[in-house]
Amino acid sequence: xxxxxxxxxxxxxxxxxxxxxxxxxxxxxxxxxxxxxxxxxxxxxxxxxxxxxxxxxxxxxxxxxxxxxxxxxxxxxxxxxxxxxxxxxxxxxxxxxxxxxxxxxxxxxxxxxxxxxxxxxxxxxxxxxxxxxxxxxxxxxxxxxxxxxxxxxxxxxxxxxxxxxxxxxxxxxxxxxxxxxxxxxxxxxxxxxxxxxxxxxxxxxxxxxxxxxxxxxxxxxxxxxxxxxxxxxxxxxxxxxxxxxxxxxxxxxxxxxxxxxxxxxxxxxxxxxxxxxxxxxxxxxxxxxxxxxxxxxxxxxxxxxxxxxxxxxxxxxxxxxxxxxxxxxxxxxxxxxxxxxxxxxxxxxxxxxxxxxxxxxxxxxxxxxxx
Numbered sequence: 001x002x003x004x005x006x007x008x009x010x011x012x013x014x015x016x017x018x019x020x021x022x023x024x025x026x027x028x029x030x031x032x033x034x035x036x037x038x039x040x041x042x043x044x045x046x047x048x049x050x051x052x053x054x055x056x057x058x059x060x061x062x063x064x065x066x067x068x069x070x071x072x073x074x075x076x077x078x079x080x081x082x083x084x085x086x087x088x089x090x091x092x093x094x095x096x097x098x099x100x101x102x103x104x105x106x107x108x109x110x111x112x113x114x115x116x117x118x119x120x121x122x123x124x125x126x127x128x129x130x131x132x133x134x135x136x137x138x139x140x141x142x143x144x145x146x147x148x149x150x151x152x153x154x155x156x157x158x159x160x161x162x163x164x165x166x167x168x169x170x171x172x173x174x175x176x177x178x179x180x181x182x183x184x185x186x187x188x189x190x191x192x193x194x195x196x197x198x199x200x201x202x203x204x205x206x207x208x209x210x211x212x213x214x215x216x217x218x219x220x221x222x223x224x225x226x227x228x229x230x231x232x233x234x235x236x237x238x239x240x241x242x243x244x245x246x247x248x249x250x251x252x253x254x255x256x257x258x259x260x261x262x263x264x265x266x267x268x269x270x271x272x273x274x275x276x277x278x279x280x281x282x283x284x285x286x287x288x289x290x291x292x293x294x295x296x297x298x299x300x301x302x303x304x305x306x307x308x309x310x311x312x313x314x315x316x317x318x319x320x321x322x323x324x325x326x327x328x329x330x331x332x333x334x335x336x337x338x339x340x341x342x343x344x345x346x347x348x349x350x351x352x353x354x355x356x357x358x359x360x361x362x363x364x365x366x367x368x369x370x371x
Contacts, residue, residue: 027070031090033100035078040229043304050308080109097315104128104176124307128175139351148274149183155359157191162223166197166216169227177227213239223248230257234264241267277303289341310340
């Protein structure tokens with residue numbers, strides 16, 4: 001009887017000890033913000049997948065200093081008001097940082113909220129100049145629009161002899177598109193070129209791409225520039241090609257998802273695009289990442305998957321390495337240089353990133369680096 005009581009008491013003591021000392025460590029919450037629904041969700045879905053893969057691989061390796069990482073995903077629906085509410089929900093759930101958004105329009109709407117909360121927002125793909133050179137809580141792992149617009153104009157002027165350009169751009173992402181167009185005009189002018197016509201439109205199911213193509217070609221340009229998402233770029237390219245089989249077509253890095261070639265078909269063959277992903281890279285880190293992504297999601301990562309993976313790893317690496325006296329912002333800035341799956345990511349003192357960029361073309365349905 002006494003032995004039984006002693007055994008019971010020992011069991012109670014063991015259970016009590018586990019309750020006080022064996023409690024699982026609290027998870028580390030990180031957020032993802034992107035447009036993962038709707039007609040142009042391909043970029044947001046790739047971003048979500050890249051962020052998720054980074055979290056899953058980190059958890060498989062032991063988590064964040066022994067703590068499991070939990071990813072909270074919010075769909076911004078490519079709408080400013082929906083995005084603001086989504087960011088607030090993530091803040092209310094006490095995330096350590098937010099990876100996203102994927103477009104400049106959403107970033108412009110939500111950066112004031114994260115600044116007030118003093119929570120890092122690490123964008124994989126936002127490049128508007130409107131958010132450059134500001135000491136705030138917005139960070140990005142790519143260069144600004146100036147890098148891509150200048151590379152595009154320089155290549156087209158020097159390698160293709162382009163001087164006369166007609167442009168179409170999407171006002172639903174005005175901050176990005178207007179910034180890109182402004183930088184492109186300046187770079188093209190340095191080569192003696194000119195944007196003869198700039199046609200704004202609002203992306204949606206009711207866009208008359210046929211009429212838009214007519215207006216662009218009416219000025220007899222050397223090239224048609226499309227600053228838009230992959231779906232719109234593909235549809236407009238098809239209408240342009242029906243009318244002119246020789247005019248050059250170019251677009252911005254925003255359109256350079258795998259869906260551009262899938263939807264555009266022969267109309268986008270030969271199209272030139274500046275971007276920050278070399279799909280033919282033999283970098284071992286990139287090849288390992290790509291295989292893991294394809295195995296996990298049964299699709300190519302594209303630039304959105306690559307940069308979201310990088311953005312999440314920047315956040316997790318900084319969280320793991322920071323000391324108790326540092327904020328996450330201080331930890332990222334003090335390290336400054338991070339290794340991405342394809343190139344280094346270098347942050348300046350304002351949190352603006354810089355990475356390698358390339359000129360590419362579409363050949364037989366595939367993106368190939370040309371410069």
